[in-house]
Amino acid sequence: MALRPKTRDRIVQESLTLFNVQGERNVTTNHIAAHLGMSPGNLYYHFRNKQEIIAELFALYEAQVDGFLRLPEGREVTVEDKTFYLEALLAAMWQYRFLHRDLEHLLESDPELAARYRLFAQRCLDHAQIIYRGFVHAGILLMNDAQVEALSLNSWIIVTSWVRFLCTTRTESADLSEDMLRRGIYQVLALEGGYLAPEVQPAVRALYERLYVPLELVIPD
């Protein structure tokens, strides 16, 4: 007999889908309950309000990012790892795109989440620096410490601002596609374009081609 997902998990997953597709502001707990064919009372038994569901989704997102944003253990980082990091980033951005779209509004209405987010941001910045330094150590990037610091910060800002950039620059903000986010990841890779060691350039060029999405498809005139 296949195990049915627990009610609590179904609420979390359905909320994520609705937030991503319709925008968090347009989705109430009543919508979520209706989509799951359950009474609002049953939903409230598991989550007192929408903020609690959002906090749980943020925790899942956080765990996913913390899971991949680290150096491989016991070996040097390679060019192939670059593909892994960028694809993992793209997957997390896509799966939790409502967080990127509505972040400021979410943080304003929940000081606890805001405090948690600040720690998460600081941790990501630290880990990004460690990873970029790993690439420098492996001879893949040719950079000094100040450059690594600036690059890590710019990466963080591009990753966390890309979805909002799309929303303010496109006419229709509801219909984000995975390709539009892919271009954001290409932009992150482009940040280190000037620092690549000559011998890794052919391999990285292949990665650029894999991530490239023409700008006209992302922000049509």
Added chain:
Amino acid sequence: MALRPKTRDRIVQESLTLFNVQGERNVTTNHIAAHLGMSPGNLYYHFRNKQEIIAELFALYEAQVDGFLRLPEGREVTVEDKTFYLEALLAAMWQYRFLHRDLEHLLESDPELAARYRLFAQRCLDHAQIIYRGFVHAGILLMNDAQVEALSLNSWIIVTSWVRFLCTTRTESADLSEDMLRRGIYQVLALEGGYLAPEVQPAVRALYERLYVPLELVIPD
């Protein structure tokens, strides 16, 4: 006899100050009138509502950016021009910081402003590309067209997202200082760090030093 600024201009300038210091959402037309020592009725004679004041401030910001985001006429661009562009950007960001902080909220509540912003964004992206291409043409940056396109887009995102990054990452979001924005401009300069022609590197290093603000002063642990 010194000319007194016109009432309309005084309203616009006082609104800008209040929006920057207190945040646009916390300032009503009544606050603005009280600060100017005028009746709300007198203010409404000039502006029907806060949106109209914001639209006028956006137009001023737009004109200021359009004014400097262009190549010099009749000569090649130089390393000294880089200082000019970055200082002009910093001044515009600082003078109109409320726009950067509250942008998404402002665009959501005013479709006309949102449409105007989209055209402005597209124009800035085009002009940034023209300027970066000017630096390539002058032999200051060593880049191909795809790299220039990605760099222009990354610059735009860093410039327009920096204030929001500060607000979500710092504990107290009200007290932005010009130094915190200066670090944002440093981050924009860092985007092209890997593409500088060897002979301009000493001059640009001086520019880095001039713009550098330690990260601990921007986002304290």
